Amino acid sequence: MESLKRRIIEEGRVLSDNVLSVNTFLNHGVDPALIAEMGRAFAERFREYGVTRVLTIESSGIAIAYATALELGVPFVYARRRKALMNEGEFYAERVPSFTKGIVTDIVIAKELLKPSDNILFIDDFIANGDAARGAIKIVERSGAKLVGAGIAIEKAFQAGGSHLRELGIPVLSLARLASLEGGAIRFAD
Ligand code: 5GP
Numbered sequence: 001m002e003s004l005k006r007r008i009i010e011e012g013r014v015l016s017d018n019v020l021s022v023n024t025f026l027n028h029g030v031d032p033a034l035i036a037e038m039g040r041a042f043a044e045r046f047r048e049y050g051v052t053r054v055l056t057i058e059s060s061g062i063a064i065a066y067a068t069a070l071e072l073g074v075p076f077v078y079a080r081r082r083k084a085l086m087n088e089g090e091f092y093a094e095r096v097p098s099f100t101k102g103i104v105t106d107i108v109i110a111k112e113l114l115k116p117s118d119n120i121l122f123i124d125d126f127i128a129n130g131d132a133a134r135g136a137i138k139i140v141e142r143s144g145a146k147l148v149g150a151g152i153a154i155e156k157a158f159q160a161g162g163s164h165l166r167e168l169g170i171p172v173l174s175l176a177r178l179a180s181l182e183g184g185a186i187r188f189a190d
Contacts, residue, residue: 001175002042004153005035005188008176014184017099018128018159021151025049026153027060031071039067039173040148042123042151044059045173046072049148051121052075053114056133057096060125064153068123076123079136082106096135101130109143117142125154129176130161134172137170154178157189 013021019093024032042064048104054076056065069076082093082105091108095153098105115122120140127133140147147170155162155174158181177189 002174003037003077004176007031007034008154008178008186012186013100014165014186017180017182018156020154020156020167020181021105021161022128022154022185026063030063032063032179034065035067038151038153039069039071040171041069041175042121043067046121046149046151046171049121049171050119051148053118053145054121054123055079055109055114055136056123057081057136061123064125064151068121068151072121074188077109079107079109079139082108092139094135094138097131099126099131107139109139111143114140114143115147118143118145119148120145121148122150123152124150125153127161127165128154128159130159130164132166134159151175155189156181 007025011024015021051072054069057079065076092149093106093108096107124138138189150165152174155177157177179187179189
């Protein structure tokens with residue numbers, strides 16, 4: 001998506017060889033027009049897949065999941081990061097290492113929000129090692145629902161997450177693919 005690549009070039013800040021900050025339009029400040037365009041791109045790619053529900057993880061995936069779900073005319077659900085006192089029986093939970101925070105958190109989804117008949121489209125802002133996606137996929141599997149695709153705004157193609165999903169046979173659309181952030185320079189993969 002050219003407009004996303006342009007914003008990454010103009011406003012992205014390379015924090016290290018592995019981390020890109022896009023705080024002005026995606027992760028802190030949010031540009032609704034850009035997010036709406038992402039939603040249209042994901043909806044167009046996955047419209048024929050019979051998606052019944054979009055799934056993301058709080059918090060940065062929420063705006064994109066909203067835009068995508070609105071375009072597809074389906075609901076979306078976001079996995080929450082577990083706080084204390086959640087009743088075990090009513091939630092699916094998976095332990096997920098957080099790439100940017102360097103900690104491990106449990107992501108949880110209420111069982112009533114995932115049905116065995118659901119066709120799920122997973123959406124997230126970034127994919128790095130793929131831990132967040134793997135956690136979400138495990139929950140989808142346990143619910144009996146089917147994962148039909150994954151839509152990622154920014155894939156860091158020099159990390160293994162995106163390739164891992166493709167190897168599992170999951171159709172993946174990444175709107176921008178980064179080849180490298182080395183030396184503070186942003187290089188795209190395509
Ligand atoms: P993974 O689980 O694939 O290793 O990391 C994906 C998650 O970590 C995403 O949900 C995203 O929130 C965060 N993340 C990973 N890499 C980056 C990055 O370079 N920049 C930002 N802002 N977030 C990232």
